[in-house]
Amino acid sequence: MQRYPRKKTRQIMVGDVPVGGGAPVTVQSMTTTKTADVDGTLAQIYALKAAGADIVRCTCNEKEAAEGLARIVPRSPVPIVADIHFHVEMALAAIDAGVHCLRLNPGNLRKPEEIKLVARECKDRGIPVRIGVNAGSLDKRLLDKYGEATPEALVESAQIELGLFAEVGFEDVKISVKASRVPLMVEAYRQLSELVDHPLHLGLTEAGPPPAGIVKGTAGIGTLLMEGIGDTIRYSLTTDPVEEAKAGRTLLEALGLRERRNVDLIACPSCGRAEIDVYRVAQDAQAALEARSIPLQVAVMGCVVNGPGEARSADLGIAAGRHRGHLFIRGEIVRVVPEAEMVDALVEEAEKLVKEGFAARLAAADANASKEAEADRLALLGDKGGDANRSEARVELINRRLAANPEG
Numbered sequence: 288m289q290r291y292p293r294k295k296t297r298q299i300m301v302g303d304v305p306v307g308g309g310a311p312v313t314v315q316s317m318t319t320t321k322t323a324d325v326d327g328t329l330a331q332i333y334a335l336k337a338a339g340a341d342i343v344r345c346t347c348n349e350k351e352a353a354e355g356l357a358r359i360v361p362r363s364p365v366p367i368v369a370d371i372h373f374h375v376e377m378a379l380a381a382i383d384a385g386v387h388c389l390r391l392n393p394g395n396l397r398k399p400e401e402i403k404l405v406a407r408e409c410k411d412r413g414i415p416v417r418i419g420v421n422a423g424s425l426d427k428r429l430l431d432k433y434g435e436a437t438p439e440a441l442v443e444s445a446q447i448e449l450g451l452f453a454e455v456g457f458e459d460v461k462i463s464v465k466a467s468r469v470p471l472m473v474e475a476y477r478q479l480s481e482l483v484d485h486p487l488h489l490g491l492t493e494a495g496p497p498p499a500g501i502v503k504g505t506a507g508i509g510t511l512l513m514e515g516i517g518d519t520i521r522y523s524l525t526t527d528p529v530e531e532a533k534a535g536r537t538l539l540e541a542l543g544l545r546e547r548r549n550v551d552l553i554a555c556p557s558c559g560r561a562e563i564d565v566y567r568v569a570q571d572a573q574a575a576l577e578a579r580s581i582p583l584q585v586a587v588m589g590c591v592v593n594g595p596g597e598a599r600s601a602d603l604g605i606a607a608g609r610h611r612g613h614l615f616i617r618g619e620i621v622r623v624v625p626e627a628e629m630v631d632a633l634v635e636e637a638e639k640l641v642k643e644g645f646a647a648r649l650a651a652a653d654a655n656a657s658k659e660a661e662a663d664r665l666a667l668l669g670d671k672g673g674d675a676n677r678s679e680a681r682v683e684l685i686n687r688r689l690a691a692n693p694e695g
Contacts (some may be wrong), residue, residue, distance in 0.1 A: 291542070293515040296486045299415045299459050302366025302387035304341050306461055307486025307518040312544045313341040314535035315488070315521040316528045317370065323351035325358045331528065336364045338529045339536030339548065342519070344368040344390060353380035360385045368417065375401040382408050390417040393448045394424035402448065406457040415459040416452075417488055420444045422466035436466060438475040445479060461518065463488040469507045476511050486518035496525040501534050512542055547584075550576040550637075553601060554587040555594065563607040563626065565589045571630045572605075581637045591664050595620060603640055605633045608663040613656075616645065620660040621652035 298308025306313060316335050320328040322345045332343050347353050347369040360367050368388040369381035373395050381389060382405075389409065396402060409416055422436035425444060433440040441464040452460060462485050464475040472491050480487060491507040494500035504522040511517050520538070522531040539545035554569040569587040576585060586604030588594025591613045594606030599618025606613045612629035614622040614636055624632040640648050674680070 291513055291515050291544070294480055296484050296518055297458075299461055299486060301342050301368065301415060304366050306342075306488075310518070312512065312517060312539055313519040314339050314532055314539065315342045315344060315368075315519055316340045316531040316535070317344040317521070318346075319528055321352070322346055322355040322359070323349075325355050328355065328359055329362055332359070332363050332365065332367075334529050335532045338532035340365060340532040342366050342368060342388075344370050344521075346370045346372075347377045347381040347384075347386075348372050348374075349377070350380070353377060353384050356381055356384035356386055360387075371396060375405060378405045379408060382412055382414060386414070388415045388417060390419045391448070392419045392421060392424055393444050394421060394426050397426060399451055402451045403455050406452045407455045409459065410455065410457045413459075415461065416457075418445050418448045418460060418462045419488075420448075420462070420464045421492055422468075422471060423492065436471065438464075438471060438478050441466065441471075441475040442479050442482065446482070449483070449485075458485075461486040461488050463490055465490045465492040465523075467491065467493040469503055469510075472507045473510055476516055477514070480516045487516060488519045488521070489517040490521040490523055492523050494523050494525075497530060497534075500524045500526070501530075504534065505538055509538060509542065512538075512544065547582045548580065550581045551584040552576065552587065553584065553598065555589050555597070563589060563629070568607075568629060572633055575630060575634045576637060579634070579638065581634075581641060583637055583640065585633065585637060587633075590667060591660055592667050595660070602645075603633070603637055605629050608660070608667055611659075611663060613660045613663065616640065616649055616652075619649060619652065620656045621649065622656050623653070623659045623663075 296307040298310060299306050304313060318328050318331045320331050322328055328345060335343050343365050345356060345367055347356060356369060366387035368390055369386040370390045371378045375396060378389055420441050422441060425436055425440055429440045429444055445462050445464055462479065464479055466472040466475060469491060476487060489508045489511055491504045494504045508520050520535050522534045524531050540547045550573065552569060552573045554565055565587060572587055583602040586598035586601035588598055588604060588606040591606040591608030595615040595618050598604045602617065604615050610626045612624045612626055612632060613620055614624060614632055
């Protein structure tokens with residue numbers, strides 16, 4: 288895996304999941320059910336786990352929610368964080384419920400003695416706390432001091448909370464300084480990272496619905512991860528939280544920060560030479576491969592002329608040509624199948640590749656597959672020529688325009 292040099296942080300344990308201290312970057316999400324709905328909340332937690340979440344947060348905003356947590360925690364497949372809003376009583380009730388971590392917002396729970404009371408209880412029980420600073424709920428005193436939510440204001444809010452924890456000797460902490468604007472969020476985390484060695488929880492708050500929310504979240508979280516900042520992440524999307532977990536997992540896999548656990552499907556954008564509906568085949572293949580949690584990079588290419596070569600870095604792929612599918616492993620054609628069987632053949636080969644390995648599957652290749660693929664490739668070139676997309680014609684047009692107006 289690719290490794291970006293990561294800032295060294297201390298490590299805390301959220302249940303049995305390590306955060307910081309060189310541990311793998313973890314994915315978090317939050318349930319949208321009523322926590323009092325135990326079965327509904329557990330169903331969502333299991334769905335989040337299956338989608339890649341390592342830790343899940345549930346709201347604890349009322350007595351019934353705390354009671355729900357007491358029933359959820361023993362049955363949860365992942366550690367549970369209780370999200371505390373304004374009431375110290377709910378924090379203490381969540382501790383009693385057996386949660387693995389608390390999230391406290393300094394902008395909401397503000398009385399120093401109450402904050403220290405919670406810290407003492409967490410220290411006694413061995414429960415970590417996330418200091419969850421949010422630009423939208425900063426203490427009015429900080430807003431008056433800085434005029435608005437600035438990186439400095441977010442960082443100072445976290446430092447004030449740390450100071451209260453230090454008064455009771457509590458240091459089992461991770462921190463977030465979230466904002467809804469990417470530049471503000473990124474700069475706040477950069478500044479905080481220079482000042483503390485506590486693990487950092489990255490997130491862009493209120494990112495909105497996909498796809499824009501994913502783009503904004505990735506811009507902020509991805510930037511910081513590539514700078515070595517961040518120990519755990521959460522996308523905050525206006526959608527099914529399962530999509531948050533998928534986005535987080537996909538980002539970490541794309542950056543090489545976590546091993547691939549499911550398919551990474553790549554596909555050509557289709558072109559004048561494509562002989563299949565690339566979009567449909569890609570969608571069908573992705574659905575089938577994801578359902579089987581195939582941890583490979585798989586390519587769906589529209590034609591055999593360039594497809595296997597262009598996608599030779601993929602673990603496995605299939606390219607269309609002359610009403611047939613040309614199955615290839617790392618650029619080597621291993622089998623030719625009827626067009627109607629392309630997706631089934633791709634899935635079958637993927638399962639065998641995971642089970643048997645690359646060497647075995649390359650050794651099992653059909654001896655005639657390469658010759659058949661080459662015959663189809665040449666036939667396609669004969670039918671549509673070497674410039675099916677009229678790219679060279681466009682290049683010539685550009686050259687003529689520039690030649691006619693060299694100063695333009």
